[in-house]
Amino acid sequence: MSQLKGCFNVDRGNFQLSVDFSLPDKGVTAFFGPSGSGKTTCLRAIAGLERLPEGYFSIGDQVWQDESRNIFVPANQREIGYVFQEASLFPHLNVAENLQFGFVRLPKDKQKVLPESVIELLNIGPLLNRPPASLSGGERQRVAIARALLRSPRLLLMDEPLSALDSRLKSEILPYLENLHHELSIPIIYVSHSPMEVARLADYIVILKQGGIHCEGPLKDIMVDPQFATQFGDGASTLFEGFVSAQRDDLITEVTTEKSTVLRLTRRPFEVNAPIRCRIYASDVSLCTEKPSQSSILNIYPGQVFRIDPGDHEGEFIVTVILNNDQRLLAQISGYSLNKLQLKAGCSVWAQVKSVAVL
Numbered sequence: 507m508s509q510l511k512g513c514f515n516v517d518r519g520n521f522q523l524s525v526d527f528s529l530p531d532k533g534v535t536a537f538f539g540p541s542g543s544g545k546t547t548c549l550r551a552i553a554g555l556e557r558l559p560e561g562y563f564s565i566g567d568q569v570w571q572d573e574s575r576n577i578f579v580p581a582n583q584r585e586i587g588y589v590f591q592e593a594s595l596f597p598h599l600n601v602a603e604n605l606q607f608g609f610v611r612l613p614k615d616k617q618k619v620l621p622e623s624v625i626e627l628l629n630i631g632p633l634l635n636r637p638p639a640s641l642s643g644g645e646r647q648r649v650a651i652a653r654a655l656l657r658s659p660r661l662l663l664m665d666e667p668l669s670a671l672d673s674r675l676k677s678e679i680l681p682y683l684e685n686l687h688h689e690l691s692i693p694i695i696y697v698s699h700s701p702m703e704v705a706r707l708a709d710y711i712v713i714l715k716q717g718g719i720h721c722e723g724p725l726k727d728i729m730v731d732p733q734f735a736t737q738f739g740d741g742a743s744t745l746f747e748g749f750v751s752a753q754r755d756d757l758i759t760e761v762t763t764e765k766s767t768v769l770r771l772t773r774r775p776f777e778v779n780a781p782i783r784c785r786i787y788a789s790d791v792s793l794c795t796e797k798p799s800q801s802s803i804l805n806i807y808p809g810q811v812f813r814i815d816p817g818d819h820e821g822e823f824i825v826t827v828i829l830n831n832d833q834r835l836l837a838q839i840s841g842y843s844l845n846k847l848q849l850k851a852g853c854s855v856w857a858q859v860k861s862v863a864v865l
């Protein structure tokens with residue numbers, strides 16, 4: 507499989523960056539980490555906006571930087587779309603002219619992403635004649651994303667594209683980002699320190715810490731890896747991907763995951779067969795050593811304890827359960843319950859899922 511490979515090292519006195527990564531050439535990769543961990547520095551180096559000594563970056567068979575061979579493709583010659591925190595549209599041009607600006611400068615054979623499709627994907631048809639000053643923050647950001655896509659980039663870089671928006675505008679724009687994810691084959695590197703955005707959009711994650719890579723891997727695997735589960739930001743959780751398999755008459759929505767786990771949720775407004783991503787917080791999972799017979803909980807699954815790790819707080823533990831269909835599920839329980847149930851690796855348990863967040 508084609509890959510994005512990068513290696514950057516720089517010593518800025520108060521900050522040292524040393525990263526070496528190999529990322530999938532499809533889907534959304536999140537660069538995630540606290541403020542000052544080096545996310546933007548990496549992104550700028552990938553874009554060629556900064557030339558870091560000893561740097562290396564390639565995408566498929568295109569080498570954009572290899573200092574050992576004195577190769578450095580300038581930023582304006584890299585096939586990149588860049589979306590910043592604040593949309594920087596040309597104020598004297600209307601939306602349509604902003605979109606045309608980069609597109610018409612591309613040679614015809616490079617115009618792979620067409621205005622009609624991007625306008626539809628981001629629903630900006632009604633905005634085309636408007637000047638940027640008249641747009642809301644969310645609308646401006648959608649136009650900025652469309653403009654970046656119209657460069658038909660080989661790679662789309664997004665640096666905290668939602669951070670300047672309030673939570674209402676964030677939830678307005680997230681579905682469009684999901685559309686990009688599903689409809690386009692352009693790989694996206696998405697910088698964020700929001701666990702919610704990453705859980706919703708990313709397929710692969712690179713967690714940065716103090717200028718180094720703390721861990722990287724497919725998001726679903728990293729989230730249930732007890733070593734990293736509690737470092738994701740807002741509590742250990744399990745990510746399930748699947749589709750809506752039924753809208754039942756008793757107002758229950760059923761979701762079937764890749765491993766055929768069926769999650770029952772109170773009615774959600776989705777079409778049957780719609781793809782869906784769900785997040786189950788470990789704190790919403792309880793464990794029993796016998797099958798609960800009278801329970802209000804809709805989701806009860808048999809499985810086995812795989813391992814037990816300390817949680818975020820003293821007296822809290824994260825139990826990794828492997829369900830009978832091989833699906834991993836994290837449960838957060840107290841030390842008191844751990845002792846009372848005498849749980850250890852290999853024990854048979856029933857996991858009860860109290861609540862499911864649909865992302």
Ligand SMILES: Nc1ncnc2c1ncn2[C@@H]1O[C@H](COP(=O)(O)OP(=O)(O)OP(=O)(O)O)[C@@H](O)[C@H]1O
Binds near residue numbers: 540542543699
């Ligand atoms: N040109 C520069 N010269 C010196 N130091 C820099 C330069 N650019 C960034 N830094 C420092 O490098 C460190 C990493 O910054 P960077 O912007 O990459 O972090 P970040 O993870 O993107 O943070 P944030 O989430 O706050 O945007 C910070 O300490 C920053 O002050």
